[in-house]
Amino acid sequence: MKFLYNAWYPAGWATDIETGKMVAKTFLNQRIVMFRDSQGVVKALEDRCPHRFVPLHLGELKGDTIQCAYHGLTFDCSGACVLNPHGNGAIPKAAKVRSYPMAEVYGLVWIWMGDADKADQALISDFTELDPVKKFVGKSYLLVNANYVLENDNIMDLSHIEFLHKASLGSSKVSEGKIDVVQVGDTVHSMRSTSAEKLTADLERMRGIPPGQLVDRWLDVRWNAPASMLLTTGFTYTGRPKEEGRELFSTHLFTPETESTTHYWFGIAFPRSMGPEGETLAEQNIKWLIQPFSKEDMPMLEAQQQTIGDRDFWSLNPVLLPSDGGAVRARRVLDRLIKEEQESLGLVASTELS
Numbered sequence: 001m002k003f004l005y006n007a008w009y010p011a012g013w014a015t016d017i018e019t020g021k022m023v024a025k026t027f028l029n030q031r032i033v034m035f036r037d038s039q040g041v042v043k044a045l046e047d048r049c050p051h052r053f054v055p056l057h058l059g060e061l062k063g064d065t066i067q068c069a070y071h072g073l074t075f076d077c078s079g080a081c082v083l084n085p086h087g088n089g090a091i092p093k094a095a096k097v098r099s100y101p102m103a104e105v106y107g108l109v110w111i112w113m114g115d116a117d118k119a120d121q122a123l124i125s126d127f128t129e130l131d132p133v134k135k136f137v138g139k140s141y142l143l144v145n146a147n148y149v150l151e152n153d154n155i156m157d158l159s160h161i162e163f164l165h166k167a168s169l170g171s172s173k174v175s176e177g178k179i180d181v182v183q184v185g186d187t188v189h190s191m192r193s194t195s196a197e198k199l200t201a202d203l204e205r206m207r208g209i210p211p212g213q214l215v216d217r218w219l220d221v222r223w224n225a226p227a228s229m230l231l232t233t234g235f236t237y238t239g240r241p242k243e244e245g246r247e248l249f250s251t252h253l254f255t256p257e258t259e260s261t262t263h264y265w266f267g268i269a270f271p272r273s274m275g276p277e278g279e280t281l282a283e284q285n286i287k288w289l290i291q292p293f294s295k296e297d298m299p300m301l302e303a304q305q306q307t308i309g310d311r312d313f314w315s316l317n318p319v320l321l322p323s324d325g326g327a328v329r330a331r332r333v334l335d336r337l338i339k340e341e342q343e344s345l346g347l348v349a350s351t352e353l354s
């Protein structure tokens with residue numbers, strides 16, 4: 001399976017990258033070390049010393065450089081070797097590591113895995129609704145043993161909450177819901193609404209809804225390639241206009257670690273204007289959500305990955321249901337973007353994938 005390289009990928013919550021510490025992660029099969037320079041700006045280098053290939057994150061962060069723990073070669077933020085403590089100190093031409101463009105926006109750190117010249121921060125999808133300047137954000141993370149596109153499918157088709165999350169997020173009305181799929185450019189919206197829905201006791205409690213009160217609910221997912229989704233959920237008491245409803249914003253952000261493992265950052269936001277109550281709600285909600293995500297979605301997707309193995313998803317001729325519209329649309333966009341990128345790199349003949 002091929003990845004999309006010219007894209008911004010979430011690389012972590014900004015708060016995960018602490019001053020003076022190195023954070024090592026693998027993205028798209030590439031080992032990367034991230035750190036903040038002396039100005040606090042996040043940097044990323046290939047996490048492999050070009051001398052004897054040990055991870056640079058085992059070394060020492062010295063100002064704006066990393067010194068390799070093994071024989072002391074030292075690299076600056078651009079990946080250039082700036083110190084060779086051996087012999088006459090001459091720096092071999094090949095003594096350099098790749099550096100990756102980074103951005104820090106919406107409380108997240110983003111990495112550009114492709115051609116550095118094409119890394120334009122304006123291409124990052126809009127997650128203003130989770131900007132820590134305006135919001136208290138409950139934040140969490142999982143490493144899932146499943147391909148990231150299965151994660152796209154999971155969020156783009158929320159019909160599964162009726163079955164997989166019946167005790168927490170679901171209800172028997174979800175599969176009867178109205179579904180709309182809208183594509184604007186390469187952005188895909190998968191929208192589901194229900195009416196006269198009796199929510200789970202958990203959801204009633206978390207949203208302050210009187211037990212048994214019927215609601216009309218909407219679950220709108222906005223997808224951007226490769227796998228960044230903003231979920232807007234809202235409800236009104238049944239029969240009341242949508243404008244009266246309360247909306248909540250959450251993120252489902254996925255970055256492939258490998259073909260079969262995925263980083264998953266999810267967060268939920270409450271306005272800072274709520275004061276301390278908003279902060280408490282953000283913490284309570286994220287603690288509550290980790291249960292269904294880690295105990296229900298994650299084992300299901302990992303089992304799915306095991307069943308699919310290395311096989312191409314479409315080669316298995318999946319049955320398609322009406323609820324698959326958004327997920328399939330997103331897959332088509334992603335496949336096309338990857339194909340176009342591969343063609344532009346001359347990696348495949350243009351007819352090979354058509």
Ligand code: FES
Binds near residue numbers: 049054069072
């Ligand atoms: S392995 Fe890094 S300096 Fe030798």
Ligand SMILES: [Fe+2]
Binds near residue numbers: 160164
């Ligand atoms: Fe789920």
